[in-house]
Amino acid sequence: METGRRAFLLGQSPSRARTLPQPFRPPWAVAEAEFLDLCSRCGDCVAACPTGLLSPGSGNYPEADFLAGYCNFCADCARACKPLALNPRRQERPWQLLAHMGEDCLPRQGVLCRSCEERCEVGAIRFSPRLGGPALPWVDSLQCNGCGACVADCPTRAIRLAPPSSSPLQGN
Known part of the structure; x- marks a missing residue:
């Protein structure tokens, strides 16, 4: 079934279906x-x-x-x-998915949290120390396999999975 027909059967207009993720x-x-x-x-x-x-x-x-x-x-x-x-x-x-850290990440708000790092079995999520606040997370895209284990463990739901960017190290 093509996407346009699927959208029609789900009650969506074909133009709207193309914009849905x-x-x-x-x-x-x-x-x-x-x-x-x-x-x-x-x-x-x-x-x-x-x-x-x-x-x-x-x-x-x-x-x-x-x-x-x-x-x-x-x-x-x-x-x-x-x-x-x-x-x-x-x-x-x-699949081609990597973890991406959003702005709601607790360390970005000045709160100590490392739940994603603790959950990441392959060690793709790491923390870089910084002055005046908790260490900030970054994702090593060469290590991240997109398993998604970190997503549910994030207390603020700040982690999303998405296709990789062009950079091997995700600072966000």
Whole structure:
């Protein structure tokens, strides 16, 4: 199903649908248009996810909800996907996402917090000391795998996952 037709069936105008952000699909999802064509919305990938990351989203298509879980890259969802809408054989990396720190980050407000660093198993979130306030976080994009474990642990929801910028070190 093409995106315009999907938007129409969801009661959205095609022009509005183009401006809406695409949902985060499960890891190893093929390109969005192909994903919508292949995915049968059976829910097998959602049931197979051991961390609770996947849930039925708009139109019952599976989406990754980083406030509910994180990805441990076990590939159980991909193994459960019979129509191959999730296909690790076609893509080496499960997705191109990195953690980005927003302005609501507590250390940026002068409050000591390191919950994201403590949760990051690969050590991609680091803190740089500064005079007159708590150390500030930065993300090493060469280390960050986009698992999203830091997102739910952030007390102010200041962390978002997004495609990487051109810089290997994210100061924000």
